[in-house]
Amino acid sequence: MAEERDAGVLGDVSSEILDQAAAIFGVLASPVRLRILRVLSRGESDVAHLAEQVGGALSTISQHLSALMRSGLVDARRDGRRRVYFIADSAVVEVVGAVVERVSGRADARSTEPGHVRGGAP
Template identity: 50%
Template sequence: MAASAEGFQDPPAEVLAAAAAASWLLASPARLHIMWVLAQGESDVSHLAARVGGALPAVSQHLSRLRRAGLVRSRRDGRRQVYYVDDREIVTVIHVMFGQLAARSAETLLHPGSRLAYATG
């Protein structure tokens, strides 16, 4: 394992592969929105579909992928399936990512020539 100039060790190949897989899953705006909602608290598929503005089958499909990847869990509550994120570190990553992007978006509105304007436009 090689060290960078800052002294940090490069992550093992398995960790890089897991991070790439999670990043690919979160590259979907719908799945990111679902993760954001679940980072706020648990929800069933009907509420998630209404909140993210997606069709029930599509939201179910997204949840299935997120669950298989271990990003989301579910439990039975009577007749409904309730989804949640039980890993506080994943919740922290979601909050930090959205917080940083919101701050950059605000900066872009104030300064249209910024880096984010070019990256997203």
Template identity: 50%
Template sequence: MADPSAEVLAEAAGVFGLLASPPRLHIVWALAQGESDVSGLAERVGGALPAISQHLSKLKLAGLVRSRREGRRVVYFVDDPETVTVMRTLVTQLAARNAPPTPTPAPLRRLGG
């Protein structure tokens, strides 16, 4: 594969920059599990509605999140499976790296002897 163009690298850096915000990364993570409206996201990620809305606007502008209307409700979702795969891979690897080591079971002792 040829080296990516400067334009592509700049765009990728911009996307990684957007996801460098823990609240935005949490929002994308939550939406990767299933679509949601702003209220549902605020409950799930623990943020105020205006802040969640601002994060969603930035993620939409970057093309990471899309939305559709359902009556008066706006439902958000991640429409790019490759972005979700990259994010899940990174988060899963970091979680595994930071997990406490599993204890080694003690050897069994024989009784009565």
């Protein structure tokens, strides 16, 4: 018989909520979108500045921004003739930051292992 554990937050969540969470994780599964969030976590930005910081064509960055906006992670406001984008859901950005810290810690730990070749396969 399996040992019962405290399921925490996920224990009492409906399938519908898990589906919505999975959709957000799907939006976050793009390195370009994570780079956009990194830039926006430093402050508001227009698409031209984002394209410069992230790298990529304006149209590509705009498409990624649309996906981030549809998911509720990013929002925009008008500033004269330009649109300025900003983080709309800071809690999700905190989760992304926690995951990045975790991955960074794992990478640091691997790089100090005996026999590890820097830049080699994980």
